[in-house]
Amino acid sequence: QQQVKQSPQSLIVQKGGISIINCAYENTAFDYFPWYQQFPGKGPALLIAIRPDVSEKKEGRFTISFNKSAKQFSLHIMDSQPGDSATYFCAASVLSSGAGSYQLTFGKGTKLSVIP
Amino acid sequence: SAVISQKPSRDICQRGTSLTIQCQVDSQVTMMFWYRQQPGQSLTLIATANQGSEATYESGFVIDKFPISRPNLTFSTLTVSNMSPEDSSIYLCSVVVRGLAKNIQYFGAGTRLSVL
Numbered sequence: 001q002q003q004v005k006q007s008p009q010s011l012i013v014q015k016g017g018i019s020i021i022n023c024a025y026e027n028t029a030f031d032y033f034p035w036y037q038q039f040p041g042k043g044p045a046l047l048i049a050i051r052p053d054v055s056e057k058k059e060g061r062f063t064i065s066f067n068k069s070a071k072q073f074s075l076h077i078m079d080s081q082p083g084d085s086a087t088y089f090c091a092a093s094v095l096s097s098g099a100g101s102y103q104l105t106f107g108k109g110t111k112l113s114v115i116p
Numbered sequence: 117s118a119v120i121s122q123k124p125s126r127d128i129c130q131r132g133t134s135l136t137i138q139c140q141v142d143s144q145v146t147m148m149f150w151y152r153q154q155p156g157q158s159l160t161l162i163a164t165a166n167q168g169s170e171a172t173y174e175s176g177f178v179i180d181k182f183p184i185s186r187p188n189l190t191f192s193t194l195t196v197s198n199m200s201p202e203d204s205s206i207y208l209c210s211v212v213v214r215g216l217a218k219n220i221q222y223f224g225a226g227t228r229l230s231v232l
Contacts, residue, residue, distance in 0.1 A: 034221075043120070043208055043223030044159070089158065095219065103149075104221060108158045 004092050006107025013114050019077035021110045023090035026071065030092040034104070035064065035075050038087045047088070048075070080114045087111045118143050118213050120224035128230045129199055136195045137227045139209030144189035147212040150182070152205045153226070159208065165192050199231045 034049035171184040
């Protein structure tokens with residue numbers, strides 16, 4: 001599997017601050033970049049995703065910035081709240097119309113702690 | 117969307133025994149995956165289990181150790197055979213729901229396995 005490199009490994013942010021998590025990929029065939037949020041004892045849940053035809057996607061306080069030439073994408077959490085404290089995983093895949101070829105490659109995760 | 121139920125949610129097993137994990141989905145899905153997640157680590161794909169075909173295993177995982185059944189479009193099982201302490205991990209079932217413009221991957225809450 002091609003790697004997706006994620007940083008930082010852990011992040012502590014004050015309430016109301018901006019949380020930024022970065023990912024870089026190698027496989028230029030990747031064309032789908034989701035972010036997953038995982039709370040302790042739960043499975044990962046899709047947070048937001050982007051395709052490479054746009055440079056930014058925003059959903060509420062969450063924004064993905066995408067730089068195709070640099071093969072990098074990042075998650076920005078504006079006005080971070082204690083409830084955002086979780087582990088965040090970036091991922092990448094090659095979308096395909098074939099039933100058996102959808103496979104996500106995950107980053108190693110970032111543990112975010114938002115302190116009051 | 118898809119709601120995934122995994123059983124058991126956790127178990128403590130003795131070395132040399134086997135455990136079968138069940139995954140039930142509330143809708144019919146073609147693509148289903150089994151992942152392993154070490155505590156505090158990222159997700160590693162074990163195998164893809166599409167209904168109507170043999171499971172496809174990733175490098176480092178073999179059918180004798182992790183046999184998978186996929187009898188229909190809403191159910192699958194993963195067996196962890198002849199367990200050793202190195203098999204202690206979280207095992208996650210995941211499905212892909214295909215949409216008009218995107219596919220979304222959903223995860224179960226996971227089975228936390230400890231092998232003594």
